[in-house]
Amino acid sequence: MLQTSFSYDALPMRVRFGSGAVASLPDEIARLGAGRALVLCSPEQRGTGETIADALGGRSAGVLAEARMHVPIEVARHARARAAELGADCCVAVGGGSAIGLGKAIALEHDLPVVAVPTTYAGSEMTAVWGLTEDGRKRTGKDPRVLPASVLYDPELTLGLPIGMSVTSGFNAVAHAVEALYAPDRSPITSLMAEEGVRAMTEALPAVAADGGDLDARAKALYASWLCGACLGATTVSLHHKLCHALGGTLDLPHAATHTVVLPYALTYNQPAAPEAAGALSRALASPDPARRLWDLAGSLGAPRSLRELGMAESDIEPIAKQVVDAPYANPAPVTHDGLARLLRAAWSGEPPSAQD
Incomplete structure (x- = not known):
């Protein structure tokens, strides 16, 4: 039966999809009017983060490879302080929900735009939902400030995702749709x-x-x-x-x-x-x-x-x-x-x- 009464808000973000899409990252940052991007990733993704920072050249403010699952509040606080110290005016979150969640935590405090470069199937890059864990409890909320301004989907960046993680990440995505x-x-x-x-x-x-x-x-x-x-x-x-x-x-x-x-x-x-x-x-x-x-x-x-x-x-x-x-x-x-x-x-x-x- 057709649902005949509903509302739908289209989220204001830009998406680029395709092999090699990550090469357009400098253009996306310039489009935002930004010039110092802090690259965020997990410790395991440090190599990818540094490669992206190198590709950004003078537009890179550095790499912070400290993203963790569930965004512990102490990690978020350190990342916010580090972004301010480095004079970052945007964040590039490379990885899955942990890195993108950390970018959102910074955006929530400093209003910095986030460019997401997903390397898993978590889906956090498509939402204005943030989450922080403190004292064993995870709090979540919605705020338009944390919605990534641009998302670059490059399948080549997912080739190194281990099979086991690929499968569970895919099921995580299915849960959102269900x-x-x-x-x-x-x-x-x-x-x-x-x-x-x-x-x-x-x-x-x-x-x-x-x-x-x-x-x-x-x-x-x-x-x-x-x-x-x-x-x-x-x-x-x-x-x-x-x-x-x-x-x-x-x-x-x-x-x-x-x-x-x-x-x-x-x-x-x-x-x-x-x-x-x-x-x-x-x-x-x-x-x-x-x-x-x-x-x-x-x-x-x-x-x-x-x-x-x-x-x-x-x-x-x-x-x-x-x-x-x-x-x-x-x-x-x-x-x-x-x-x-x-x-x-x-x-x-x-x-x-x-x-x-």
């Missing part, structure tokens, strides 16, 4: 993007896993991540993301892997209450049970399928359930402590997802 399909502020536009994003990503990931050097498969996955990230930027997240924020912020579980594990169980929880979303996912995945199909696909690609594998203790189930139910996000199915405890226990043990009682 929740967009039953978000309270969804629209026909976001639903189209979400269905296509899920289809494209789940078709691309087996090809990427078979040959990480397959540039066409990498480009398809990056295209899918763009769509899924755009869904995240245009809608409100629900139970899946709330659970992952709690697990990541409190237990410091790996971000993309946590999304990969939780997704089939959160979808199983919500499928009966979101029949239109389930129908779209059935089409995208060519399966009558989208949650089980995603669980099977993760296993076939060697991805983790239990929170226990990621380091969560069984004793963490009750505290996480309480944290989520005490401050729930909008969700199609009622969020109850007993229901969350069952969901988390199943996800912790890695048993096949099945409908909640």
Whole structure:
């Protein structure tokens, strides 16, 4: 049934997509009227960050290779201070959600424009959502100041992404699209993007896993991540993301892997209450049970399928359930402590997802 009443805000950003797109980075910085770009990346991406800084020449203010998962507040504070010391007037965030999240943390404080150069499929570059972790709790919010001004999607930069990380990063992207399909502020536009994003990503990931050097498969996955990230930027997240924020912020579980594990169980929880979303996912995945199909696909690609594998203790189930139910996000199915405890226990043990009682 066509949704006939909705609102949709197009986010004001510029996108360049294609092999070699990163070569246009100096032009993008000049277009912003900026002249001193601080390059942000994780320690593991330092080499890529330094290569990009070298290519910027006199437009580079330096490299800060300190991005970490979930953007710890102390890392954000140091990056903000360093940007001010160096006189940076923009940031270039190279990498995944950690680097882009750090760029957003600087933008939130100093209003510096961010140019994002994604090398994973996280999708953060498509949103005005920021996140900071302090005292074991991850806070998130939306602010137009943190939305990247330009995004450069270059599939060649994803060729070095390890297969395991590629798979979990892809599932992270799929989670954005899944929740967009039953978000309270969804629209026909976001639903189209979400269905296509899920289809494209789940078709691309087996090809990427078979040959990480397959540039066409990498480009398809990056295209899918763009769509899924755009869904995240245009809608409100629900139970899946709330659970992952709690697990990541409190237990410091790996971000993309946590999304990969939780997704089939959160979808199983919500499928009966979101029949239109389930129908779209059935089409995208060519399966009558989208949650089980995603669980099977993760296993076939060697991805983790239990929170226990990621380091969560069984004793963490009750505290996480309480944290989520005490401050729930909008969700199609009622969020109850007993229901969350069952969901988390199943996800912790890695048993096949099945409908909640």
